[in-house]
Amino acid sequence: MSDEVSAGVTAVLGPTNTGKTHLAIERMCAHSSGMIGFPLRLLAREVxxxxxxxxxxxxxxxVTGEEKIVPPDARWFLCTAExxxxxxxxxxxxxxxxxxxxPERGHVFTDRLLRARGREETMILGSEAxxxxxxxxxPSAEIVNRPRFSTLTYAGAKKIxxxxxRSAIVAFSAEEVxxxxxxxxxxxxxxxxxxxxxxxRTRNAQVAMFQAGEVDYLVATDAIGMGLNMDVAHVAFASLNKFDGKRQRRLTVAEMAQIAGRAGRHQRDGTFGALSDxxxxxxLPExxxxxxxHRFPRLENLYWRQGEPDFSSIDALVASLEARPPAGVLRAAPQALDLGVLKRLAEEGWVRERARHPxxxxxxxxxxxxxxxxxxGLDPHARFVSRxxxxxxxxxGHIPHQWFADEIARLDTVAGDVPVIAGRIAATRIWAYIAQRADWLAEPTLWAARTAALEERLSDALHASLTQRFVDKRTTALMRQIGADAGALPVVIGPEGEVMVEDHPIGRLDGFRFTVAADARASDKRLLLAA
Structure with a gap:
């Protein structure tokens, strides 16, 4: 990756479902070595x-913040942009x-756009905007426009x-999901x-259920818009407002399109709509x-921050990170979390005393x-970074073995509901990130393996918890058959009168009387009886 070579730069622009990422993978694999930076760890892992x-x-x-798999002979690298x-x-x-x-991460992508270059070929992928x-x-880049493979059509508002x-419903908070x-x-x-x-691991397990047809619906946050490819025919928006870290606001049209474009992949047409009319x-009609x-406002500015900061002193570092960009289309990036934490720590005398050399x-x-x-948030996170x-x-210069071990042990339990387990995974990701810094621990390889194993255990528990909470296989089996030929309904009645649909027990038959299974949730009994 070098900023000295600019020959062979191609910008491939277009809406979703144009095959841009597939083209980049194809081009990278045609070279002797290569690297692609993605916006999400999930997408980097998928590719x-x-x-x-x-x-x-x-x-x-x-190569991501929390996970590194780098064989000695590695020649092709899939990474998060950071x-x-x-x-x-x-x-x-x-x-x-x-x-x-x-506003939050833009300076990273702008830096890569300006300075990341391949020795023989560079490809910038993005929207027409x-x-x-x-x-x-x-200015020397060749710009190539790619049309969408399929048609994306508004299907109006539909209740859940x-x-x-094969619908994906997009929400903008964990609670709404x-x-x-x-x-x-x-x-x-x-x-x-x-x-x-x-x-x-959890994401793949959940998507596998959807792709295999075990469930016909998928609920997602706007992470689905960043190139995660699934067999979705319709995208429904539970809301058109999101909290962007600073305020609640309406999605831009470009953001709406990025998410809606997950419907109808390759040659299959897709539809989008809302839950409210x-x-x-x-x-809005417009x-x-x-x-x-696929008509969106063109971008007029990109966010910028110094990609090679000055480490001669803390003050010089802060000044370089707050430097104004060259005149033109670049705008100074708003203060990101890392700079906010740096400023908080710079107020501490002991930090300045220790950070006296580059x-x-x-x-x-x-x-x-x-x-x-x-x-x-900033204050609690700054206190953790200070420690x-x-x-x-x-x-x-190493994080104490005992502190790391105690924190991992504290997180190593699968008890609790979905938000509790998800919170433990988030905390585990911090320690996984630390374990990937080779000079932060005396035994980084050991702790990287430990944190990876813990994330896997928690991920399996989270998948099981999500499935238990949000999937009722008896109802799914029955709903799949509603409207079909009653004679084709795969009902099996066992020797003791137990009734099963696709191997899922739904109740028992005593003479002509059907009784719903005792372990069915109260909210499901009405559906089972109606079926």
């Missing part, structure tokens, strides 16, 4: 699995580069009970759940037209880069 199938596990690396290593490779790809306009930014910031099968999934369990037998905070949850015709200033900045996976840096800046 890593695809490239492993092509090139073999011993030649392919996965974790792209500084390596000389033949091909570099940057996915979803329009995220340079995102990015075109004027490419022309001004990378009227949604067609759980509420929609619970309603689908009651009305339609259940749903798979996909959120950005899920581990790849009036009020703030309803689409929004529908823009989404269907190497320690760089170490302080690395500690400030710890993500707030728990979403606890981490305290250990990194004393003695051998």
């Amino acid at each position: 890593y699995d695809r490239v492993v199938a092509i090139k073999g596990a011993n030649r392919v690396a996965l 974790s792209m290593p500084d390596r000389d490779v033949a091909f570099v790809g940057i996915d979803e580069a329009q995220l340079g306009a995102d 990015l075109r004027p930014m490419i022309k001004k910031l990378v 009970s009227r949604l067609p099968k 759980y509420a929609v999934a619970e309603m689908l369990r009651r009305l339609r037998g259940g749903a798979a759940v996909v959120m950005g905070a899920l581990s790849p 009036d009020g703030p949850g309803a689409f 929004e529908v037209l823009a989404i269907e015709e 190497a320690m200033v760089a170490r302080l900045w690395a500690a400030c880069g710890l993500p707030d996976f728990r979403k606890v 981490v840096f305290g250990h990194l800046s004393e003695g051998r």
